[in-house]
Amino acid sequence: xxxxxxxxxxxxxxxxxxxxxxxxxxxxxxxxxxxxxxxxxxxxxxxxxxxxxxxxxxxxxxxxxxxxxxxxxxxxxxxxxxxxxxxxxxxxxxxxxxxxxxxxxxxxxxxxxxxxxxxxxxxxxxxxxxxxxxxxxxxxxxxxxxxxxxxxxxxxxxxxxxxxxxxxxxxxxxxxxxxxxxxxxxxxxxxxxxxxxxxxxxxxxxxxxxxxxxxxxxxxxxxxxxxxxxxxxxxxxxxxxxxxxxxxxxxxxxxxxxxxxxxxxxxxxxxxxxxxxxxxxxxxxxxxxxxxxxxxx
Amino acid sequence: xxxxxxxxxxxxxxxxxxxxxxxxxxxxxxxxxxxxxxxxxxxxxxxxxxxxxxxxxxxxxxxxxxxxxxxxxxxxxxxxxxxxxxxxxxxxxxxxxxxxxxxxxxxxxxxxxxxxxxxxxxxxxxxxxxxxxxxxxxxxxxxxxxxxxxxxxxxxxxxxxxxxxxxxxxxxxxxxxxxxxxxxxxxxxxxxxxxxxxxxxxxxxxxxxxxxxxxxxxxxxxxxxxxxxxxxxxxxxxxxxxxxxxxxxxxxxxxxxxxxxxxxxxxxxxxxxxxxxxxxxxxxxxxxxxxxxxxxxxxxxxxxxxxxxxxxxxxxxxxxxxxxxxxxxxxxxxxxxxxxxxxxxxxxxxxxxxxxxxxxxxxxxxxxxxxxxxxxxxxxxxxxxxxxxxxxxxxxxxxxxxxxxxxxxxxxxxxxxxxxxxxxxxxxxxxxxxxxxxxxxxxxxxxxxxxxxxxxxxxxxxxxxxxxxxxxxxxxxxxxxxxxxxxxxxxxxxxxxxxxxxxxxxxxxxxxxxxxxxxxxxxxxxxxxxxxxxxxxxxxxxxxxxxxxxxxxxxxxxxxxxxxxxxx
Numbered sequence: 001x002x003x004x005x006x007x008x009x010x011x012x013x014x015x016x017x018x019x020x021x022x023x024x025x026x027x028x029x030x031x032x033x034x035x036x037x038x039x040x041x042x043x044x045x046x047x048x049x050x051x052x053x054x055x056x057x058x059x060x061x062x063x064x065x066x067x068x069x070x071x072x073x074x075x076x077x078x079x080x081x082x083x084x085x086x087x088x089x090x091x092x093x094x095x096x097x098x099x100x101x102x103x104x105x106x107x108x109x110x111x112x113x114x115x116x117x118x119x120x121x122x123x124x125x126x127x128x129x130x131x132x133x134x135x136x137x138x139x140x141x142x143x144x145x146x147x148x149x150x151x152x153x154x155x156x157x158x159x160x161x162x163x164x165x166x167x168x169x170x171x172x173x174x175x176x177x178x179x180x181x182x183x184x185x186x187x188x189x190x191x192x193x194x195x196x197x198x199x200x201x202x203x204x205x206x207x208x209x210x211x212x213x214x215x216x217x218x219x220x221x222x223x224x225x226x227x228x229x230x231x232x233x234x235x236x237x238x239x240x241x242x243x244x245x246x247x248x249x250x251x252x253x254x255x256x257x258x259x260x261x262x263x264x265x266x267x268x269x270x271x272x273x274x275x276x277x278x279x280x281x282x283x284x285x286x287x288x289x290x291x292x293x294x295x296x297x
Numbered sequence: 298x299x300x301x302x303x304x305x306x307x308x309x310x311x312x313x314x315x316x317x318x319x320x321x322x323x324x325x326x327x328x329x330x331x332x333x334x335x336x337x338x339x340x341x342x343x344x345x346x347x348x349x350x351x352x353x354x355x356x357x358x359x360x361x362x363x364x365x366x367x368x369x370x371x372x373x374x375x376x377x378x379x380x381x382x383x384x385x386x387x388x389x390x391x392x393x394x395x396x397x398x399x400x401x402x403x404x405x406x407x408x409x410x411x412x413x414x415x416x417x418x419x420x421x422x423x424x425x426x427x428x429x430x431x432x433x434x435x436x437x438x439x440x441x442x443x444x445x446x447x448x449x450x451x452x453x454x455x456x457x458x459x460x461x462x463x464x465x466x467x468x469x470x471x472x473x474x475x476x477x478x479x480x481x482x483x484x485x486x487x488x489x490x491x492x493x494x495x496x497x498x499x500x501x502x503x504x505x506x507x508x509x510x511x512x513x514x515x516x517x518x519x520x521x522x523x524x525x526x527x528x529x530x531x532x533x534x535x536x537x538x539x540x541x542x543x544x545x546x547x548x549x550x551x552x553x554x555x556x557x558x559x560x561x562x563x564x565x566x567x568x569x570x571x572x573x574x575x576x577x578x579x580x581x582x583x584x585x586x587x588x589x590x591x592x593x594x595x596x597x598x599x600x601x602x603x604x605x606x607x608x609x610x611x612x613x614x615x616x617x618x619x620x621x622x623x624x625x626x627x628x629x630x631x632x633x634x635x636x637x638x639x640x641x642x643x644x645x646x647x648x649x650x651x652x653x654x655x656x657x658x659x660x661x662x663x664x665x666x667x668x669x670x671x672x673x674x675x676x677x678x679x680x681x682x683x684x685x686x687x688x689x690x691x692x693x694x695x696x697x698x699x700x701x702x703x704x705x706x707x708x709x710x711x712x713x714x715x716x717x718x719x720x721x722x723x724x725x726x727x728x729x730x731x732x733x734x735x736x737x738x739x740x741x742x743x744x745x746x747x748x749x750x751x752x753x754x755x756x757x758x759x760x761x762x763x764x765x766x767x768x769x770x771x772x773x774x775x776x777x778x779x780x781x782x783x784x785x786x787x788x789x790x791x792x793x794x795x796x797x798x799x800x801x802x803x804x805x806x807x808x809x810x811x812x813x814x815x816x817x818x819x820x821x822x823x824x825x826x827x828x829x830x831x832x833x834x835x836x837x838x839x840x841x842x843x844x845x846x847x848x849x850x851x852x853x854x855x856x857x858x859x860x861x862x863x864x865x
Contacts (some may be wrong), residue, residue: 021727056708058557061719068716069728074561074708075716077728078553079583085517085550089557089565092541092707095514097561097709118546275539278514279562279685279707288537292506293676296496 011013017043018071027066033184033210037131038067040182040190040208046069053100058087060112063138064104064131072135084119087126091253094277095268100198101128106136109145110241111163120174120203123224124267125187127197128205130167133212134219141215151218167207168247168258172240177261178204179252183224184211189255196257202266209253238262301483305364306432308371309381313345318425319371320351320668323432326446328497328670330438331488333359335777336668339848342606350373350381354525357485361634361669361777365851368531369435369482371428372409375401390480392431407480409472418465418811426462430469430731435482440470485766496673500665503635504658505530505641508566509538512681515563515590517543517554517575522606523662524596527568548573551592552580559589562685562707564646568594571613572603577594578620585625587717588695588703590656592642593617597661598845608847609663611773611820615767617657618800618829625742626652626749629800633658633757633776635667641797644754647682652745653705659799660818663849664774671802689712693724697737701744746801753803759783759793767814767862772796772826775818777849782855791862799826801834810836816862818842820849 024133026035045055053259057073059065061080065114068075078086083101091099101108106118108130119126135153136142142155146167150159171179178200182190195205211227229252236242243259268274275281306323310316320336327334335354351354352367354360367384372393378401380386381715385391390535395408409431415424426447433443439823445460498506504527508516518528541563547550548569554564569577574595584802595617600612617629632641640659647658675826688706692713694702708715716726721738723729757776760783762768767790776795783793794809796802810830815838817827824841833839842858844850 021725024727027728030521031724052714053712054709056561066728069718074714074716075567075718075726076557076587077716078556078587079579079719082549082553082579085545085553086557086560088543089517089554089559089563090555090561091513093558093561093563094707094709114546115550118550133773171730270539273535273539273541277562277709278541278558278564279710281512281514281539283512283681284509284538289509289678290533291511293496296498296502297493297673 014045016050018045018052018073021072025069026070028063029214031151031213032063033133033212033230034063034067034131034189036184037129037190037208038070039173040184040187040194041067041129042071043187044193046197047056047191048198049197050098054096055100056090057100057102058090058147060107062107063103065104067102077160077201081107081115082103083107084115084126084128087123088119088122091124091126091268094279095274096277098198099126099265101156103130105132105146106131107135109167113145117174120129120171120176122267123177125201125205125262126203127200128203129197130205131210132207133210133216134164135212135216137212148218153279166247167180167205167243168216170286172214172244172247172259175240175261175264176205176259177202177264178257179247179259180204180206180257181209183209183228183255185221185225185240186255193257194206200260202264228253228255230254231258301485302483303360303606304355304368304411304430304482304817305366306355306369306371307350307352307367307372307381307384308428309348309350309369309377311346311609312343312349314347315425315734316373319429319432320353322426322429322450323448324668325355326433326443327355329493330529331357332484333670334497334668335361335670337363337663337849338666340528340607348377348380355484357488358575359670360781360783361667363663363778363849363851365853369432369608371409371426371432373397378403389729390435390482393592405718406498407476408781414472415467416466419461423461423465424464424563426465427469431473434470434473435480436484440466445452457771462744467624484822494673495670496676497668497670498635498637499668500638500660501526503528503638504642504660504665505534506676507639508646509534509693510639510678511646511662512683513566513646514562515541515555515558515565516567517545517558517565518568519545519548519551521570521573522596522667523598524568524570524573524594526596526665527594531646549579552577552593553583554578555591556584556589559591560587560715562678562710564593564650565590566592566685570596570598571600571616574613574616574620581622582621582629583719585621585623585627586719588653588742589717590653592645592649592656592658592721594658594660596665597659599845603728605847607662609661609774609849610845610847611659611775612701613824614799614821614825614829619849624739626654626746627657627800628652628654628749628753628798629657629659630797630798631773632797633771633773633795635669636671637776637797638664639675640677643677643679647679648752650682650684651748653702654745659773661774672812676758679730685710687711688715694726694738695722695724695738695741697724697741698837701741721831725740750801753801754798755806756796756805757792758811761789762792762794762809764789764806765792765813766808767791767816769793769859770815770817772799772819775820778850778852778855779818781852785856786859787850788863791859796826799829801833802830807834807836810834814839816840816842818850818855821845
């Protein structure tokens with residue numbers, strides 16, 4: 001395949017190592033799942049041979065959102081919850097760019113919930129990686145939208161009263177065309193799923209379970225190991241109803257590709273109007289301007 | 298008696314009764330006869346019913362202001378007079394369908410049997426044409442000219458529509474011909490010159506044309522009156538001008554998408570009204586931090602909260618001035634006329650690009666909905682300033698420079714890496730907690746204010762400012778009404794200043810204000826610009842003329858206020 005060839009070719013470019021920028025001071029705690037996820041993302045970018053000049057990583061706010069700081073990439077580190085609108089603007093301004101969003105469960109499912117809903121409906125080409133540790137880390141230990149019921153926190157002293165948000169069921173219900181779950185205990189699988197997601201043309205989301213070793217005493221490395229399983233081998237990812245049933249499983253959370261819809265139309269294709277990156281577009285044509293003004297005569 | 302060089306017609310009707318269709322016929326016909334026309338609209342926040350009006354002024358010299366006194370009124374809804382009584386004067390001709398008005402009928406009114414005439418023409422849909430032709434008949438416009446206009450307008454809709462409209466026009470003209478000779482509106486003979494060369498344009502279209510001429514190629518917005526028009530304008534011309542137009546899920550998404558697009562090299566705009574802009578404020582703050590250009594249009598309407606959704610006010614200046622936490626540079630334009638909107642929009646994009654800041658365009662419902670004749674030569678096409686560079690391999694997005702402005706690169710153009718961060722960052726755009734870096738970055742973001750002040754548009758002078766001892770100061774949409782009132786007053790003692798750019802102010806213009814009585818007129822409850830002017834210049838404001846009912850100032854309002862000045 002030609003894209004494979006060109007990616008391999010670009011891989012030879014020594015700049016595309018996605019090495020940490022010089023002088024980086026990693027803000028994550030020792031033992032945090034983010035370290036493993038950074039490794040998985042970096043491995044995926046290297047293995048795909050993506051040209052770093054054609055890649056933009058977009059993030060909101062939170063510990064997960066710092067990931068792009070530690071990869072030598074174009075980066076838009078915007079506001080809490082707003083990664084997806086910014087990613088959409090970037091993608092529409094230059095369709096040559098590969099756009100990857102790094103976000104956490106609070107950023108994407110809490111503050112950014114409405115944007116997630118509508119980004120899935122748009123189905124523009126973007127990969128969303130959600131670091132899901134079921135707790136707020138940066139604000140020191142409050143419940144997140146995916147916190148398990150009854151988990152006690154300083155703000156939820158009687159335990160979390162709300163049902164946890166189910167991101168996979170949500171995404172599949174909206175026909176998000178690529179939905180997967182990984183966990184940081186298996187970096188190789190996480191890397192493979194992220195690669196699949198980036199390759200996928202359309203909205204792809206990978207929810208990644210990861211422990212927060214400081215603030216989440218419930219969902220630990222051990223807990224995740226005991227409460228996850230592989231997506232069954234006979235699961236057909238093109239079967240949306242089967243994918244939805246799989247997403248509702250709560251005794252053990254499956255890991256792998258839940259849902260894949262190759263037939264969904266891409267927003268960019270529907271919108272048309274493709275004339276190259278906006279930064280390179282010429283001034284409006286004199287003839288079209290004249291016609292516009294003449295319509296007011 | 299009315300002034301024959303300045304005729305004011307008002308068409309009143311319920312929403313859905315088609316008064317816009319009437320003025321849509323009247324305005325181009327009068328324009329083609331060489332007159333200046335101006336039209337403004339006030340309407341209720343409902344889809345059907347109520348009582349809405351459109352005012353049409355036909356003048357021999359350019360006038361762009363709302364007049365309260367009516368010469369000719371067509372009242373089509375039953376309760377029309379409830380809202381219009383104060384605007385009817387001795388000599389006002391009031392046309393109404395007696396059958397429709399019922400108990401509200403007044404002996405001085407002229408009965409126009411609209412229902413009967415339109416059904417004779419072929420049905421209720423022809424009522425608009427009956428009214429338009431009656432108005433044109435009263436104004437002495439040749440029926441043949443109107444018939445030719447109707448043919449041109451409706452040919453695409455088939456011969457039956459053309460003949461129905463022509464029948465309606467004949468009936469309208471015949472009705473006027475049958476009135477007693479005393480009932481007429483005097484106009485000077487048609488002025489052959491000028492009309493064909495002029496454009497008939499509303500404020501929203503001017504905003505859209507300005508955006509297109511400015512090279513705008515990205516809009517993401519959430520509908521909100523009266524700001525929606527720009528989204529509609531650019532969406533409907535997206536293919537002609539290569540514009541990416543998107544209806545966002547909310548205003549927060551709109552401005553964040555705009556900033557994302559601008560980061561990647563778009564010339565981006567968002568449009569909203571005050572309530573929607575409340576939601577965008579975090580984006581303004583982000584814009585300040587990531588030094589990424591964006592133009593923000595706020596079509597003002599009365600607040601707080603939902604306020605009066607379809608009415609007008611200049612109440613969002615303080616909001617635009619203070620939106621977003623933290624200290625950073627910005628600029629605010631408030632054009633005063635249709636032609637000025639086109640120019641200010643281009644300035645806004647160029648300034649946003651050059652200074653890498655948020656630039657605001659403040660308009661309002663009155664200005665956006667107003668239609669007027671402008672000279673085609675007034676559509677100025679300014680050179681585009683686009684300062685995107687091809688990045689070198691060691692590119693630093695926030696490189697320190699003398700003027701605080703770093704060359705702007707975009708991802709995918711050049712060999713450098715382009716990082717922006719809402720966290721405090723270093724020259725590379727990477728997060729930092731260094732106090733020294735913070736100090737330098739704050740300074741970097743503010744240094745440009747100096748240059749921004751120096752290039753700020755000075756106020757336009759109305760009348761002879763040099764000799765005046767009183768200055769009537771306005772901004773935004775009040776330009777037309779102030780110009781007209783000062784023109785009518787004709788006093789050497791009072792002149793006017795109009796600020797098209799309200800922030801920052803150019804210090805070179807401050808001496809103009811020295812040793813004068815300063816009167817500021819604005820369409821809000823507290824005098825938001827008066828406060829800003831005092832704060833920036835250190836010069837106290839002597840009087841504030843304010844109105845916050847949801848209506849624009851009328852020429853009469855300003856005349857009354859000026860009479861007090863001349864008697865003091």
